[in-house]
Amino acid sequence: MDLEARKIEFIKDFLQLQSEEAISRLEKVLKKEKKNVIEKDFNPMTQKELDQRIDQSEEDFKNNRFKKTSDLLSKYK
Known part of the structure; x- marks a missing residue:
């Protein structure tokens, strides 16, 4: 079965x-x-993985690789 x-x-x-x-x-x-x-x-992430993600996020923000919340919200209205 x-x-x-x-x-x-x-x-x-x-x-x-x-x-x-x-x-x-x-x-x-x-x-x-x-x-x-x-x-x-x-x-769960290891501390090293978490640190790497934080570093990547900060780098993305510095290089203007992000979306504003308002842009995301307008997409789904």
């Missing part, structure tokens, strides 16, 4: 649940799993 079929079966079973306690437990598991996925995908 592929992942999509498993999801559909899970949803069908979930919709048939009548126990509020069981639903609460499944909600907790889902929230915990979502948190784990977010934490797993999060890669």
Whole structure:
């Protein structure tokens, strides 16, 4: 059974649940799993990377390589 079929079966079973306690437990598991996925995908910058980005941003600003907020906002109005 592929992942999509498993999801559909899970949803069908979930919709048939009548126990509020069981639903609460499944909600907790889902929230915990979502948190784990977010934490797993999060890669903070090193101090060196952050410093490099700051230096690049400052250099861009000095060389007029930036956009004003008003220009960006007018684009989306």
